[in-house]
Amino acid sequence: MATGIMPPGAKTGGAFVHDPKVAHDTEVRGQIRLLFQDVTGHNVQVQRTLVATQKKTNISLRTLEGVIIREGINGEPIQITSKCVELDKEMVTAFGVSTAILENVIFCHQEESNCEGKQLKTKFDDIFAATKYMKALELIRKIRTEKLQTVKISRAEIGHLKTYRDMLIQKKRQYAEIDERRQTSNINVESIQLKLEPIDLQTVKISRAEIDHLKTYRDMLVQVWFFSLTS
Numbered sequence: 001m002a003t004g005i006m007p008p009g010a011k012t013g014g015a016f017v018h019d020p021k022v023a024h025d026t027e028v029r030g031q032i033r034l035l036f037q038d039v040t041g042h043n044v045q046v047q048r049t050l051v052a053t054q055k056k057t058n059i060s061l062r063t064l065e066g067v068i069i070r071e072g073i074n075g076e077p078i079q080i081t082s083k084c085v086e087l088d089k090e091m092v093t094a095f096g097v098s099t100a101i102l103e104n105v106i107f108c109h110q111e112e113s114n115c116e117g118k119q120l121k122t123k124f125d126d127i128f129a130a131t132k133y134m135k136a137l138e139l140i141r142k143i144r145t146e147k148l149q150t151v152k153i154s155r156a157e158i159g160h161l162k163t164y165r166d167m168l169i170q171k172k173r174q175y176a177e178i179d180e181r182r183q184t185s186n187i188n189v190e191s192i193q194l195k196l197e198p199i200d201l202q203t204v205k206i207s208r209a210e211i212d213h214l215k216t217y218r219d220m221l222v223q224v225w226f227f228s229l230t231s
Helices: 087-095 099-106 118-128 129-228
Strands: 025-037 042-056 060-065 069-072 077-081
Touching: 042 087, 077 129
Parallel strands: none
Antiparallel strands: 025 042, 042 060, 042 069, 069 077
């Protein structure tokens, strides 16, 4: 009922339900109901329905749709069918223990209370989840190895990144020095240009006076030459 696993002797042939031959019918149905409180203290009702069908040589057993009725927040019943949820998983969640503990400890059948050493070891492994523990431990070791390799690679990358960072800091410092020299040069250029302005003006004045003087001298030469021709 709790785990969906049939009790010993009823796993095949539908022996858990009345024999259809006794009922003089080809099909016999059985229904099991369980009312309990889940780990949160709320009432839970579970209903499982089985059908035993008489075949030519044997009896086949199948499970119909199960029903879970939970107590809602306001106390009203909430019905959920096994079409919406997986009934076995819901039962395990409601009881708050694993399937192995439900099957081998809480609802252990008397016919399975004394079993062989190999079966007992298997049951204890299931109860204490030894196989899952070993798999989890192996997975942890694998993840640890992968993470250590990742850390090793990351440390190497960090070394390269630190080198690039130092180079970048040095380049920025050099750029700042060059930019400072550029600004100083611009200030010096502006200062020199200001000093050259009056010199340029004076040069222009002198050039104009020399041009005027040369023009006057040229005119005098022209007049002398012209006078010599006419005399």
